[in-house]
Amino acid sequence: MEQTFIMIKPDGVQRGLVGEIISRFEKKGFYLKGLKMVSVERSFAEKHYADLSARPFFAGLVEYIISGPVVAMVWEGKNVVVTGRKIIGATNPADSAPGTIRGDYAIMIGRNVIHGSDSIESARKETALWFPEGVSEWQSNLHPWIYE
Ligand code: UDP
Ligand code: MG
Numbered sequence: 001m002e003q004t005f006i007m008i009k010p011d012g013v014q015r016g017l018v019g020e021i022i023s024r025f026e027k028k029g030f031y032l033k034g035l036k037m038v039s040v041e042r043s044f045a046e047k048h049y050a051d052l053s054a055r056p057f058f059a060g061l062v063e064y065i066i067s068g069p070v071v072a073m074v075w076e077g078k079n080v081v082v083t084g085r086k087i088i089g090a091t092n093p094a095d096s097a098p099g100t101i102r103g104d105y106a107i108m109i110g111r112n113v114i115h116g117s118d119s120i121e122s123a124r125k126e127t128a129l130w131f132p133e134g135v136s137e138w139q140s141n142l143h144p145w146i147y148e
Contacts, residue, residue, distance in 0.1 A: 003033060003074050003135075004081045005117045005126035006088075010068035012113040013037070017105055018071055021114060024087055024101065025075050029146040034074035034127070034135035042066055048129060060110060072130045078147070081123050084116045 008021055026032065040048075045065040052058050075084060089100025093112050096103035106112045117123035127135070140146075 001076050002078065002080050002120060002123075003076045003127060004084045004123045005115075005130060006073045006075055006084060007115040007130070008071040008073075009065060009111075009113055009115060010070055011064075011111045012105075013069055013071060015105070015113075017101075017113060020105075021101060022073075025073075025084070028077075028083070028087065029142075030075040030077040030080055030084075031138075031140050032073060033076045033138075034131045035071070036131075037069050037071050038130075039069045040066060044129075048126065057110065064110060074127050074131060074135045081117055081120055085118065088114050088116045 006021075006025070008018055012018065012021060022032070042062060045062045046053065048065070049058065049061055052061065055061075077083070087101060089096030089102035091102075091112065092109045093102040093106035094109075096106070096112075098104060101114050102112050117126050
């Protein structure tokens with residue numbers, strides 16, 4: 001089944017939003033397959049956001065991501081990449097709908113609480129980067145109650 005990489009950014013950790021964010025993905029019916037708290041090096045943050053290295057906000061973005069521990073996760077489920085992005089909301093919290101994580105908990109684009117992979121391909125790349133040790137392969141017994 002499809003997997004996505006989700007990261008609670010340092011502001012989300014500092015603001016005590018970890019439980020709330022995990023809860024939203026859990027309650028939706030997605031399965032948590034990987035989870036760890038980690039403080040990343042500058043070079044690692046630059047690698048994660050390599051596609052954005054030419055953008056004017058890149059330096060500030062890297063500073064933000066290394067400013068404290070983050071919570072890295074892998075979630076699994078049908079269409080979890082696209083649906084995960086919907087749960088997260090638009091990049092700029094000013095445009096994120098209420099009910100989304102960024103819509104409910106953020107104001108500034110540079111403090112938008114959470115990252116989610118934007119495609120299956122980037123989910124694969126990001127999961128390999130953040131979880132080189134691999135993720136858990138447990139299967140939920142609730143599966144028939146979530147999927148028809
Ligand atoms: N970002 C920023 N200023 C911008 C655009 C993006 O600070 O003008 C930050 C923001 O934290 C965003 C991250 O860079 O989440 C990555 O940007 P991307 O376009 O990939 O947005 P996302 O996929 O996170 O919605
Ligand atoms: Mg992105």
